[in-house]
Amino acid sequence: MHVFRIRLAALALVVATVAGCAQLREYFYPTAPFVSAEWEALLGEIRAYQRRIGFVDTDNFSDLTKDFEGYPVCGHASRLYLPYSYEDPAIKWRDVETETECLVGADGADVFFTSVEAWGEIGTPVTPSMLDGKLDRFLYLVIHEDCHDQFELPYGIEEALCNLITYRAMAEFSRAKFGADSREHRAIRRYAVQQSELTHVTKAVYDQLVPVYARYYRNEISPDALLAERAAIFKKSYRALGPTRAQPNNVIIANDMTYSRHYSLMEKVYEALGRDLARTVAFFRLVDKAKPTPAEVLKKYRLKSEKGLDFIRAYESEVVMTIEKVLADPARR
Numbered sequence: 001m002h003v004f005r006i007r008l009a010a011l012a013l014v015v016a017t018v019a020g021c022a023q024l025r026e027y028f029y030p031t032a033p034f035v036s037a038e039w040e041a042l043l044g045e046i047r048a049y050q051r052r053i054g055f056v057d058t059d060n061f062s063d064l065t066k067d068f069e070g071y072p073v074c075g076h077a078s079r080l081y082l083p084y085s086y087e088d089p090a091i092k093w094r095d096v097e098t099e100t101e102c103l104v105g106a107d108g109a110d111v112f113f114t115s116v117e118a119w120g121e122i123g124t125p126v127t128p129s130m131l132d133g134k135l136d137r138f139l140y141l142v143i144h145e146d147c148h149d150q151f152e153l154p155y156g157i158e159e160a161l162c163n164l165i166t167y168r169a170m171a172e173f174s175r176a177k178f179g180a181d182s183r184e185h186r187a188i189r190r191y192a193v194q195q196s197e198l199t200h201v202t203k204a205v206y207d208q209l210v211p212v213y214a215r216y217y218r219n220e221i222s223p224d225a226l227l228a229e230r231a232a233i234f235k236k237s238y239r240a241l242g243p244t245r246a247q248p249n250n251v252i253i254a255n256d257m258t259y260s261r262h263y264s265l266m267e268k269v270y271e272a273l274g275r276d277l278a279r280t281v282a283f284f285r286l287v288d289k290a291k292p293t294p295a296e297v298l299k300k301y302r303l304k305s306e307k308g309l310d311f312i313r314a315y316e317s318e319v320v321m322t323i324e325k326v327l328a329d330p331a332r333r
C-alpha cells in the first residue's frame with residue numbers, strides 16, 4: 001500500500017510538472033484564439049481605433065461573402081534572374097484558381113502559389129478564410145488592407161509602411177482591448193514582433209543573393225554554380241524563416257522584399273516621431289502630397305513607361321528622398 005501511494009504521488013508530480021510546463025509554454029509562447037462569432041463587433045472596435053490614429057474609413061470588409069474563400073495568387077519566375085519585387089515584370093503573375101493550374105507551363109521556373117484572405121483597394125469583403133483563422137491574422141488583415149486605402153505611394157514603399165503601422169497598431173489595440181497580461185495581447189504582440197523580425201531576415205537573405213546573381217550576370221559563374229550557391233543560401237534562410245513558411249524561391253523572396261526593402265526606413269521614421277502612430281500616419285500623408293508624380297519621375301529619368309523596372313526603382317528612390325527631406329524639416333514633422 002505504501003509503495004502504491006509513493007507511485008501515485010510520483011505520477012501526480014509528473015502530471016503536475018507536465019501541466020506546469022504546458023502552462024509556462026502557453027505563457028511565453030501564447031497562441032492566439034480563433035476569431036469569435038462576435039467578429040463584427042471586433043471589426044467596429046478596430047475601425048474606431050483606426051480613426052484615432054488618423055485612418056479614414058474604407059469600403060473594405062463592409063460585407064461577408066460566401067462565394068469564395070480567398071484570392072488565389074500564382075507567379076512564375078526564372079531561376080536565373082532575381083526579381084526586384086512583386087512588381088518586377090520578370091515575374092509572370094497568372095490568373096488561375098488552383099495550384100495544379102499554377103504549375104502548368106512552369107517549365108523549370110520557380111513557382112509560387114497561395115491564397116490570400118483579403119485584398120486591399122478593391123473594397124474587399126470579409127471572407128470565410130478570415131473568419132476561420134486566428135485573431136492575430138484577422139487583426140493584421142483588417143489594419144493592413146485598410147492602410148493601403150490611406151495612401152497613394154509606390155507599392156514598394158506602401159507595403160513596408162503598412163506593415164510597420166499594422167504591427168505597431170495590432171499590439172497597441174490588443175493591449176487596450178484585452179489587457180497587457182492577457183493571452184490575446186501576448187499572442188498578438190508576439191505575432192507582430194516575429195513578423196517584424198522576419199522582415200529583416202528576408203532582406204538579409206535577399207542581400208546575400210544579390211552578389212551571387214551579379215556574378216552570374218557578369219558571366220563569372222555558370223548557371224549550375226549560380227543555382228548551387230542559391231540553394232545553399234535558401235537552405236539556411238529556410239531554417240531562419242521557419243518551417244511553417246513555403247520553401248523559398250525567387251518569386252517568394254521578391255514578393256517578400258516588396259514588404260521588406262524599405263522597412264528599416266519606416267522604423268526610423270516611426271522612432272523619430274516618438275513611436276506615435278497618429279503622427280506617423282500624418283507624416284506619410286505629408287509625404288504623399290510632397291512626392292513627385294509618376295509623370296515627373298518619367299521626365300526626370302527620361303523613361304517612357306511606368307511598367308518597366310527602371311521606373312519602379314526610380315519612383316521608390318524619389319519617394320525615399322522625399323521621406324528623408326520631410327523628416328529633416330522640423331516644421332513639417
